Amino acid sequence: MNKLLNAIGWIGGICLAGCAVPELYDSMQKGYNASSMWFLGLWLAGEVCLLIYVAPKKEYPLIFNYLFNIILISGLIYYKLA
Numbered sequence: 001m002n003k004l005l006n007a008i009g010w011i012g013g014i015c016l017a018g019c020a021v022p023e024l025y026d027s028m029q030k031g032y033n034a035s036s037m038w039f040l041g042l043w044l045a046g047e048v049c050l051l052i053y054v055a056p057k058k059e060y061p062l063i064f065n066y067l068f069n070i071i072l073i074s075g076l077i078y079y080k081l082a
Helices: 002-030 037-057 060-081
Strands: none
Touching: 002 060, 037 060
16 A cells, blocks of 8 residues: 555656646747746745755655756746746
8 A cells, every 4th residue: 555655646746747847848939938927936935845844754756746846947937037
C-alpha cells in the first residue's frame, strides 16, 4: 500500500508540475505573458513557501512539484516583463 501511495504522489506531483508548461509554451510563442503580475507573484510566493514547508519533511513528489513550478513561473514572469 505504501508503494501505491508513493506512486500516486509522484503521478500527482508530475501532473501538477506540468500544469504551467502549456502557459509557458504559449508565452514563448507569443513573446509575452498576459497573466496578471499579481497572479504570478502570488503563485510564486505560494510555491516558495510550500517548498520551504515540505523540504524538511522530505516529501519528494511535492518538492519536485514546487521546484519545477518555481522554474516555470520564473519563465512566465520573464515573458511578462519582456
